[in-house]
Amino acid sequence: MTGFLAKIKKLFRVLGPGLITGASDDDPSGIATYSQTGAKFGLSTLWTALITFPLMASMQEMCARIGLVTSIGLTSIIRDNYSRLLLYFMMILSLPAIILNIGADISGMGAVANLIVPSIKPIFFSISFTIILLILIVYLPYHKIVSILKYLCLSLFLYIAVPFFTHPSWEKVLRSTLLPTIKWNKEFLSIIVAILGTTISPYLFFWQVTMEAEDVKAQKRLVLARRKLYRENSDGEKPYRREKNFIKLLIQKMQLDVNIGMLLSNVVMYFIILATGTALSGTGLKQIDTVEQAAKALEPVAGKASYFLFALGVIGTGFIAIPVLSGSFSYIVSETFGWKGTLDKKYSQAKSFYIVIGISLAAGLMLNYVGVSPIQALIYTAILYGLTSPILIAIVLHIGNNKKIMGDYTNRALSNILGIITMIVMTAAAGALIYFQFS
Template sequence: MTNIKSSSAKIKKFFRALGPGLITGASDDDPSGIATYSQAGAKFGLATLWTALITFPLMAAIQEMCARIGIVTSVGLTTTLKNHYSKTLLYLMMFFSVPAIILNIGADIAGMGAVASLMFPSISPMIFSVAFTILLVILIIYLPYNKIVSVLKYLCLSLFLYIAVPFFTHPNWGNVFRSTLIPTIKFDKDFIEIVVAILGTTISPYLFFWQVTMEAEDVKSSRQLILARTKIVKNEEDAATTEKKESNFISLLIRKMRLDVNLGMLLSNLVMFFIILATGTALFGHGINQIDTVEQAAKALEPVAGKASYLIFTIGVIGTGFLAIPVLSGSLSYIVSETFGWKGDLNSKFYQAKPFYIVITVSLLLGLLINYLGLSPIKALLYTAILYGLTSPILIAIVLHISNNKKIMKENTNSKLSNFLGFLTLIVMTVAAIALIYLQF
């Protein structure tokens, strides 16, 4: 009994130690990601499974750089750009990022409403979408950041539902291993488009901003806690002692962060792999190749793979929506607020940070309004992923430059491996974007 309690305590301690990396990775598998992976599986079967092996190291490398920037600077990515780079670059980043994030929020809200209506057919998707939007606004504004993090961590568990789905679809595991280890590449518009969408939804620019900001928030909280416990007063110490303590503190946080980020990105890519596997087996294998709405993706699984897999898929879309939308809207508000110098963060009360929370509210309302444009949720989700795929090379280049800038990062600049993976990510995303643009014309 003592051993069970001890193991349970260790698991809880380990789970509590995980933070921004886990949430970042989990929120990457939002309804946008789920729709993209489902479309890939339905349209091309197991042909895109190999992308999970490519995206994991690239995604982990970029998010580790972002996390390190947040730890070292203690400010958001937008503030770092504002302090060290030209305003043109700052506004260019806003121009590319804000519309994509709003479209992503709208697509996620629409997707959640659509699958909720499947579970309760008498209620229209729009009513669910409005209800989800109101609930999200209330939760984000009135829950303190620590509570939001706790809720988001437990919502991460909903992603494990997707890992169970393929076991209802009985795949040929020999084909699965071959498709995973031997890349299939088709030089046609549809295939390149879905590969760019997969890359865009896994290496999403909004996650860069979220990772930097959340690590910066954690650094501030940790530093305040240490100061409160030890009652260290910097001006009573000599400069060398203070600098050494600060350096050791940063090094410790970076070591802890790497485990957190790698586990988060591994979870994200495992979920992506299993969704492609589930839909590639259940839908493509039975001639269902076109998915036009999120609810079709869920509903198509039921006759082929059973009611359990259909319910898992549906509940997962709603759970990941509640996980991802606070991350999306929070990222957007940090971008806008830091650009214009507005005070506020997720730790602040509404009356302390009205502009910050107003941006979040407006982004959710604009996202909801996208539902009235007549754009199908699955199309909006795919367009979002493709837009991320086209814009992420610019932001990856910015992250690479910052993380190699000694003026900003001091002794914590990129290692040779980080630079290799970072520049490889930049090349892969740029080539994919160019290929997509070329095929459009």
């Protein structure tokens, strides 16, 4: 048992940006989407987890490899190698979507916290969570933030426990997982598009590239300090070869990190659909628009324990996702205008960077009190993500195959095949989303 725990601990040390990226994908707004899916269609969409996993994993692995090899963020790569018009177009579409996403998540956290402590109004929870997040992001160094986010990822396991309170028919679960059900109507196809838009979100591309770049720079500094990377060892190994071997080792660790992170993200999505599909689909409750509605609906059907676990999970995932969203926002803005600043810098060294984070959090918080409801925010976010995803996937594919940028670490055939499939699927989803919204 001790040996097993030691292996788990060793694995946990390897995990980092990939795990956090995957966990942040299951944010409160994503949980609302999955809950609505289960309530409306029962277990008939469980098979989507098998489809989205390879697509997510291939795109995030590509992004992670780009960050690892180049040591700079995705926005900087686009700025330095592509048209400024394309850069500004991506920024104009991406930033409002991220703000809307932050607003929906802050609102969801406040609402479920109010369910746990009804004597305190949701707005006070939302404001408190926003202030706490800002303080943590500004005053904690990057490695501390990563450590906290990694442990917060454990909150996702709460959702894996919830279905066991709902007593599903496991035979039906297995059948729904392995035998895809497709209903050719607007309502069902809309929810499939929503699942794709929630799981393959453009802001995750920016975050993954930047975090891998930050991670590799930190590790290179550590190796340089120990004089192991660029100086000759007694075996006469040259610096270039040593650096190449170092990057290969980092790529292997990164692939494990990304695959585990994306697998966890999809497992959580699967279990949320399973929990709500089992508990709610037979009750006549078909419309779940917010996470607090999902939590409330679970209580009379699956018991107070499941309701409490569900609510706690929403708060935990919010604390993971919002730093990722606000960090992505600031990296996009800062790199576009050439401002210096990363999460690895202190506030005094990167004031502009942290001020932008503060603005994104404040803007997200204010959205809930200027007439934009969380469900409206989710719809607008989905439309903007739907428009940006295919273009950004095409850019990531081009960068991944560009020898000038990637050198010896360009995409392999499997990465390109899965990437192209993802682009086709997301383009079709974007077209369907626009059609469904305006038809």
